[in-house]
Amino acid sequence: MFSYTFQWKQALKALPQMLDGALVTLQIALLSMAIGLVIAIILTLFRMSGNRILSGFATAWVEIARNTPALFQIYMAHFGLGSFGIHLSPFTSLLVGIVFNNAGYLAENFRGALKAIPDTQTRAGRSLGMSSLQAFRLIVMPQMLRIAFLPVTNQMVWAILMTSLGVTVGMNTDLTGVTQDLNARSFRTFEFFAIAAVIYYVIAKAVTLAARAFASRMFRY
């Protein structure tokens, strides 16, 4: 059945290259999470604003992000925006796609978290003389981020996994891109991708554990 000889040595020689790729992967994931969080908070504010146009815009964003594949969103950034004369590099279009996706999912998580915060708190803040933005920033948002911490961590793992899609728009510096390049040169598909899988697993686990340690320190009370 297995007449194939595995060539792990050759694949392991490329490990430094792949670890460099892993750094790029982590960088994209972190960047997309940071920008995604900011946009998600803005979208949440839009939804709370009561303004029809703003909340409609936010809802449309969230629904499109949640109901189409992430790969489609990246394609849209890469090929679709070309129709407007905007030609993004693979790195940028991958980032734009993931940010769009992250923002949508995070905004939905925040909406769920907001339900757990009683309205009376905002009103108490307002009656103490805070502006509505102050009440949101100082009272609601810290609690919202705390309740949504676990789903946000999950989204971070998702963002790491989503960076692998960059290879479909010609990205060749992230972990999957580097692996695909090496694969194209040597055709040792299984060996290279198995190592990539291990690296992805380690990154995902490290992020989950770090988040758990962070949460147990921050949310002790």
Place this chain on the structure above:
Amino acid sequence: MIETALTWGDLAFLAKGAGMTLAVTAISVAAGTVLGVICGVIRFQLGPYWSAPLTFVLDVFRSVPLLIQLVLGNAFQSIAKLGWPPFTTSCVVLSLYTAAYCTEIVRGGMSSVPVTTRRAARSLGMTWWQDMRYIVAPLATRVSLPAWIGLALSVMKDSALVLWLGLIELLRASQILVTRLQEPLLILMICGAIYFIISFPIARLGGYLEKRWSPND
């Protein structure tokens, strides 16, 4: 209307792609759910200690990008000389991927059934199997169904990745049309609209069930 070179034949091509997406999704979700229910029950019954190996294996499927899983699955089937066509490989990999998530959902649903209820059932003389069938299954389904619908939808969206193995599903079909007609925006928007039309009503149904069936209301 909009000036376009898109013909009805091209739309039929897209529809065929959508059919492929749905076929891959249906097979994977069905097989993945069966596997997931089995693994979920095993994990719940054995407890965290004895099911640790199973937990680890399923965790790998959730921590490695699906694209890498597909490539590895395809490489494996050619190494093992199984001779599977891309369709089979895609379905197998996606089924395992679905099963990994489904296990968590099943386990969550089962742990929401109060232990006292199950003990009561056993004290009334029900066998383990009867307890599972008449007590746990109905109660756990109520809790798990909304999450399961979410899972089915995310598998539908993730099935776009099978294009990497050369399967012509909805996204690949639209990419082929883009290459031929050079109208990326219009074609991609149609493709996105098709995904949205499939996904949105079902997502809404899931949200409705979640609201309707949540135990605290």
